[in-house]
Amino acid sequence: MKKTTFIYLSILCIIFSGCSISRPDTIMQISTIDSLIAGNYDGHMSCGELLQNGDFxxxxxxxxxxxxVVLDGKIYQIKADGNVYSPDLNTGSPFASICDFKPEKTVTIENKTDFKAMEDIIDMASPNKNLFCAIRIDGDFSFMETRSVPAQRKPYSPLSEITKNQPRFKMRNISGTIVGFRCPPFVKGLNVPGYHLHFLSKDRTKGGHILSFETKNAECKIDICNGFYMVLPKDDDVFGGTDLTKNRNADLQKIEK
Ligand SMILES: [Zn+2]
Incomplete structure (x- = not known):
């Protein structure tokens, strides 16, 4: 290979690796759910860096x-006032899961499908529960109930204390997109085993962490992922000093519902 060709190819590699470092069928995660439950809310990766790892x-x-919510390569922030904001790309995240969404399966969802029935439909379409699924559901919903969490100041309280007074939002006859994951049972302590779904309305004005919903017309797309890549806070004494030997599953159950 000519020296000039080699230099040209090297520059191209550097340029493209700077744009995206996402891996196919791989979910990239920042920190662990137990660290978040324990009250570690300082950001470890910027929104900009997060977007280099996926679009969903x-x-x-x-x-x-x-x-x-990360949808079609954009990050949305649903704050405790119920409104949706576009965060600065320098804003950090203490916990997030992201992938490049490339669905393998599409399922039409019937009228009056609720959270539990949706889980059954996705489990039928993707029966290997030891793999990860990224899930996107676009459509009209007769009912949607979400929550958000208020910004915290130090010293941080554990997550189970904060979600006791979480603002809840009830929406009727709303169009939008559900964004989320089904994680395998063995991610206990790292992520949320089972289903974890967030919502963003079509007009990008409402959303949050989903507590319950019922569909009208909807379509579910599933991206089955067999890769899991976790990035831990490296130079963080708080993370380093957090006791992560405890089983926080009971707290997680309370927080998710
Ligand atoms: Zn959530």
Whole structure:
């Protein structure tokens, strides 16, 4: 290979690796759910860096300032006032999961399908529960109930204390997109085993962490993922000093519902 060709190819590699570092069928995650439950709300990766790892996902923000939806390569922040914001790309995230969404399956969802019935439909379409699924459901919903969380100041309280007084939002006859994941049972302590779904309305004005819903017309797309890549906070004494030997499953159940 000519020297000039080699230099040209090297420059191209550097340029493209700077744009995206996402891996196919792989969910990239920042920190662990147990670290978040323990009250570690400082951001470890910026929203900008997060977007280099995918175009689809969910999470939360620096200081637990609202629920995150990543959809079609854009990040949305649903704050405790119920409104949707576009966060600065320098804003950090203490916990998020993201992937490049490339669905393998599409399922038409019938009228009056609720959260539990939706789980059964996705489990039928993707029966291997030891793999991850990224899930996107676009459509009209007769009912949608979400929550968000208020921004916190130090010293941070554990997540189970904060979600006791979480603002809830009830929406009727709303169009939008559900964004989320089904994680395998063995991610206990790392992520949320089972289903974790967030919502963003079609007009991008409402959303949050989903508590319950019922569909009218909807379509579910599933991306089955067999890769899991986790990035831990490296130079963080708080994370380093957090006791992560405890089983926080009971707290997680309370927080999710
Ligand atoms: Zn959530």
């Amino acid at each position: 996902g969910l999470g939360t923000f620096q200081g637990l300032d609202g629920e995150m």
